[in-house]
Amino acid sequence: MSDRVRIPDDILDCIPTDEILDKLAPQIGKMVFQLGTELGLSIADLENIDKCSPNLTAQNKEVLFTWRKDRSVKPTIRVITQALVNIRKGVRCLEEVVKNIDAKTLRAVEIVTDKIRENADRIIQDIQISQILDHMMTHLVISADDRRRIEHYPRQDDQNKALLDIVIKRREPAYSVFVDGLLNYGYEDIANDLKCDTQETSPSTTLVSAENEGFSVWNVPLYKVRLQKNYVKVITDIQHESIVDHLISKEVISVDDGEKIESGKTPQEKNRNLMDMLLRKNEQGFNEFLKALRKDSMYAHLAEQIEKTEVTSTDMATLYKCLK
Known part of the structure; x- marks a missing residue:
């Protein structure tokens, strides 16, 4: 790999999060198919992405997310970095994306995601989520709109899948609150399997702070928080x-x-x-x-x-x- 890469090894060996891929996708530009080929996607996958994605950014995002789903080889930031070098795109754009991210946070995301994937079938098939959603509402990790979208599905397994998607995307504190909900409402075995060692490694904040994303006290009315906490x-x-x-x-x-x-x-x-x-x-x-x-x-x-x-x-x- 090029000596010019200025990303620490502990970051390079981590799996990129949704945020990293979302921020990288717009910067790849017209190199989407070259990148997809370097990342090992098939011609059929690339043709389908070209047909179904409305613009270059969406195509790049789909390439990156499709590549990350394949766990036959660990889909690390190092792999993307080498692919960018190989297509002569350069890695400065990726360096900018990951410069304020710490490896502990990335490893915690991996633990959360892997634990949910390992137990997904049991969660989807076995649990009734109404009371767990109540618990998560009270702890502010899902909104009324989230709950409505989840319960829009008539089948329980589809509701459970929708909830897992939210937990994976939001991570902490949604993950810990979800696990506590399982523990409180009769799913101790699943909760204990999900708990693992994440108490020590889970990040307490998001990868990008709310303040940096335009958060203001005026965005969330006090009365709404008070009502939902009860x-x-x-x-x-x-x-x-x-x-x-x-x-x-x-x-x-x-x-x-x-x-x-x-x-x-x-x-x-x-x-x-x-x-x-x-x-x-x-x-x-x-x-x-x-x-x-x-x-x-x-x-x-x-x-x-x-x-x-x-x-x-x-x-x-x-x-x-x-x-x-």
């Missing part, structure tokens, strides 16, 4: 009827919305439907929800708890990652 408490503790009536009377939700809430098969499902709507409303909707709780002495303490829920910068950055 997700499990709301769906398990309240009787929704009088609350829904109040929200309809204040025009926070419509009569049709009320019927959608009632379509839930269990009290918890109805409360999940209510929370899904509230998390999409503005602060006025949030305030009216608190007023509805306070009208019933049984829920006055819950209203107080929600209103005074502590919100940290980590909370806001975690939820922001889901809302991007």
Whole structure:
């Protein structure tokens, strides 16, 4: 390999993350098929990518992600670096992409991804995820939109696949919260297999900090974080009827919305439907929800708890990652 490569060996020996491939793809330009050939893709794969991908960046991205899926040879950054040298593209673009990334973070991503892949069949076939999604909502690692997209699939195995895709993409803290959810809701064997040694190696932050991606406290309203941090408490503790009536009377939700809430098969499902709507409303909707709780002495303490829920910068950055 060229002596001009200025990427540390411990980085070169790691598997590139989604972020690395996403940032590299636009910089490859018209060399997409040369790169694909160097990375070992077949002519059939390259022709299919050419036919199905709308532009050069999409083609390059598909080449890189297709190559990374093949684990017959470990798909490391070293392999991409050599391929770029071989097609005379140069490696400066890759050096720029990885210059602020540490090897410990990359190795932690590998552990998380490999552990999920090793246990994917068991997770997809064996688990019911409603309560795990409740747990993940409360810990802010999935959003209301994420949950809706997951539950859009009618089959449980397809819902489980969709959730795993999110966990793999977001990694920490989504991974740890997912494992805790499995542990809490009766899937100890799978949880223990997933736990492994990631407690010591998992990164506590994303590869690129939220601040560097335009994060601002204004991107994530405080009331929304407070409401979602009490997700499990709301769906398990309240009787929704009088609350829904109040929200309809204040025009926070419509009569049709009320019927959608009632379509839930269990009290918890109805409360999940209510929370899904509230998390999409503005602060006025949030305030009216608190007023509805306070009208019933049984829920006055819950209203107080929600209103005074502590919100940290980590909370806001975690939820922001889901809302991007």
